[in-house]
Amino acid sequence: xxxxxxxxxxxxxxxxxxxxxxxxxxxxxxxxxxxxxxxxxxxxxxxxxxxxxxxxxxxxxxxxxxxxxxxxxxxxxxxxxxxxxxxxxxxxxxxxxxxxxxxxxxxxxxxxxxxxxxxxxxxxxxxxxxxxxxxxxxxxxxxxxxxxxxxxxxxxxxxxxxxxxxxxxxxxxxxxxxxxxxxxxxxxxxxxxxxxxxxxxxxxxxxxxxxxxxxxxxxxxxxxxxxxxxxxxxxxxxxxxxxxxxxxxx
Ligand SMILES: C[S@@+](CC[C@H](N)C(=O)[O-])C[C@H]1O[C@@H](n2cnc3c(N)ncnc32)[C@H](O)[C@@H]1O
Numbered sequence: 505x506x507x508x509x510x511x512x513x514x515x516x517x518x519x520x521x522x523x524x525x526x527x528x529x530x531x532x533x534x535x536x537x538x539x540x541x542x543x544x545x546x547x548x549x550x551x552x553x554x555x556x557x558x559x560x561x562x563x564x565x566x567x568x569x570x571x572x573x574x575x576x577x578x579x580x581x582x583x584x585x586x587x588x589x590x591x592x593x594x595x596x597x598x599x600x601x602x603x604x605x606x607x608x609x610x611x612x613x614x615x616x617x618x619x620x621x622x623x624x625x626x627x628x629x630x631x632x633x634x635x636x637x638x639x640x641x642x643x644x645x646x647x648x649x650x651x652x653x654x655x656x657x658x659x660x661x662x663x664x665x666x667x668x669x670x671x672x673x674x675x676x677x678x679x680x681x682x683x684x685x686x687x688x689x690x691x692x693x694x695x696x697x698x699x700x701x702x703x704x705x706x707x708x709x710x711x712x713x714x715x716x717x718x719x720x721x722x723x724x725x726x727x728x729x730x731x732x733x734x735x736x737x738x739x740x741x742x743x744x745x746x747x748x749x750x751x752x753x754x
Contacts, residue, residue, distance in 0.1 A: 513548045521555045525695040525747040532634040533559045540605040546612035550578035593669045597627045606632035613677035614639040617670030625684035630752035641675030642744025658726035678746035690750040699743040
């Protein structure tokens with residue numbers, strides 16, 4: 505199990521909501537039929553359904569995750585949703601056999617492997633795909649430091665490790681998904697959705713992020729202790745993400 509803590513998901517939820525590309529969310533909502541059925545993959549605590557419910561007010565949600573603790577919290581937050589435990593690595597075809605108008609995911613496609621993306625794209629079978637907040641490899645901390653590039657490189661190497669789906673696409677997740685969906689006849693759009701964090705509003709998230717980046721860089725062979733110490737007083741931080749919307753065109 506990948507082990508995403510509720511605390512981490514709660515911490516990132518407001519930054520995710522701010523970062524989500526507004527024009528792409530509006531385009532997704534406009535593409536949906538009335539009262540759409542939506543399957544959210546890797547739902548965690550239900551953040552996607554919770555955040556975009558105002559844009560898609562009459563949606564009937566099915567939330568899928570493999571972590572029972574996160575799903576318990578999702579049931580509490582979204583009592584009207586159908587919530588189901590499944591391992592997407594093995595069961596994506598079964599999960600997507602369910603009737604639905606659209607498939608959503610947030611912060612998932614950087615965790616998955618390229619061959620899994622091909623399986624996903626086939627199993628999507630023409631339904632609308634809205635995959636938000638895939639990490640794209642950009643990290644920009646302020647004030648800048650000489651070791652930023654080495655730490656970011658090590659972090660991005662770590663992002664490509666196995667997260668339960670085989671070797672992860674990491675920063676290439678959104679572009680690999682775009683290619684796979686285009687090969688299935690979809691028209692695909694990508695749009696930026698960066699976190700723009702400031703010390704004034706996002707101290708806890710910036711600190712947790714610096715901890716995670718330094719620890720991942722360490723596991724990838726770069727000692728980021730000095731970088732981590734300096735980042736306790738970073739004033740801003742931008743983390744790049746991409747949102748994707750895909751609609752079948754033929
Ligand atoms: C980065 S979190 C994002 C959670 C949620 N979409 C959000 O935006 O807050 C990735 C989610 O994918 C789930 N996940 C990872 N591997 C999975 C797998 N093999 N099967 C099902 N869910 C998985 C995790 O449990 C976690 O909830």
